[in-house]
Amino acid sequence: MSHPSSAPRWDVRRPPSAEGSVFLVTGGNAGIGCFVAEQLAASGATVVLGSRSAARAEAALGSIRSRVPGARVRAVPLDLADPSSLGPSVDALGVDRLDAVVHNAGVALDDPPRQETRDGHELMFGTNHLGHFALTHWLMPLLSAAPAARVVTVGSFAAKTERLDLADLQSRHDYRPKRTYGRSKLAQMYFGLELDRRLRALGSTVTSVVAHPGGALDSLTPSRPPVHVRTTAARLRSAPAALFVQGKHAGAWPVVRAVLDPAVRGGQVWGPRFFGLRGQPRQETVWPHLADPSVAAALWEASCALTGVDPVGAPG
Template sequence: MPTQSTIALVTGGNAGIGYFVAEQLAAAGAAVVLGSRDPAKAASAIGAIQARVPGARVTAVRLDLADLASLKSSADALDVPRLDVAVLNAGVLLEGPRRRETPAGHELTFGTNHLGHFALTALLWPRLSRGRVVTTGSFTARSAHLDLDDLQSTRAFEPKRAYERAKLAQMLFGFELARRLDSAGSRALSVVVHPGGALDDLTPSRPPVHSRTTGQLLRAVPAGLVLQGKDAGAWPSVHAALDPSIRNGQLWGPRFFGLRGKPRLEMPKGPLADSATGRRLWELSAELTGVDPDFVTAPVTGLR
């Protein structure tokens, strides 16, 4: 359990799994900052959390991970003396076949889910250097392939594949960060998690953030044998954020087949265990974002 001074940032904390991560952290006594693109949605999420958690300490900071140029302002606006936990949760999955780009010209899924979090971590490092970075990946990343020669999906774009690759990139980032922390002798921790299979129809209502009808729940009952709601999908992130036994470089996911249940420790396999790709991805991410690749040992205060 956290002390009263624990401070946590949750990117994408206004909706989906991120909302439940924020709610559960607040219920455990942490002071939570929601990182959100939309101030109105952030305000709704804060209200929903405070309605369920008496005395919850929840604030928000505007955060658009797709816009690299805006991230320094967001980091500067984070009115906390330090961060004990950063849960890198926010992400996009595009609908429709059209490839889209961020203001900096990066493919939107990769640019938001991975590059935005990479740059944000560097910007926050002076306040995170003794805390925990919890990187949220996806069960689907296990079967993804990261093409280092085409990270931006310029040769062939398909939304689901781009999402899987971006999530794999996030997880490789988390493991590479852990290796760099070990090499630096740092007290900080980098932990990677995934939520398993989390469905809206199995997720309890949190109006106005999320509403579920009885009909939706009944239709989803068969799926509930192997999948779970987004409230349960938040458990690995909350466990990684708070449990004192967590160790650097670990991977946590749901207990049953990696799809549902309480968190369990997993062994990184396949593409997740590819340290050479993780190291090269780090170097390329630093080039694409303008971040100092050595920010773990030489903290930066902004993008170059």
């Protein structure tokens, strides 16, 4: 779990066939999620986009179909900030098994004031972490019905310098948007690793992997109209940054590999090759603070209390 992989060379532009597989990508209607969905669709899998907005989902589906002839893609409504909607959203998938879910959707706020979900959770923590935590609970029967399903949780390089405050998970006492966002992504990454430990203890066939996109900028991202349009001016302004970071199409590469590569194992962290910021996907050494199972276990118990569900327990 803590040593870089020596897996065979991976071609990001020619993923292996996943014909017959079914994948769910939360937030697949925009950003990195849309590129993850596009690249997974190119593998021949059926890809379902989970999205709050039907209009944005339709735009993303049109973009993917224009790039991937014959793509098997569709969408379901999904609002991670509304726990009561998650069961019906999973029912709307209309499948008897799920081969992978990509926990990608997220909220990132730049400015105060602090906002809350309808259940009273801080919006970024409640959506990015608690929403996916609860969604996994509802998806587990479908994941368990697949031969070897994967839960791929998309973290963030921004989480590398953050530490969780277990006494203030909701940022009630210390709300700074960028810090709160980074901590919400760190919570997701702890969840992904702890989920795998608990699945292994149960002897489950489901595995859990963490991936992050590194530094991914809109200005370095190729156009996917109408989902994303990059101007020539933006491309020129961002050219120097390409030495250090990348576009969202490349940010999707570690996530896609975490889903498709048969050499990937549960409990691993995948990110870009160069300083964790850009380049081909590779297995990373687990960050020291992420390797602390006591923090992960405490977060798990707190998340169970806040959501009222346990991802490895039976759906209620």
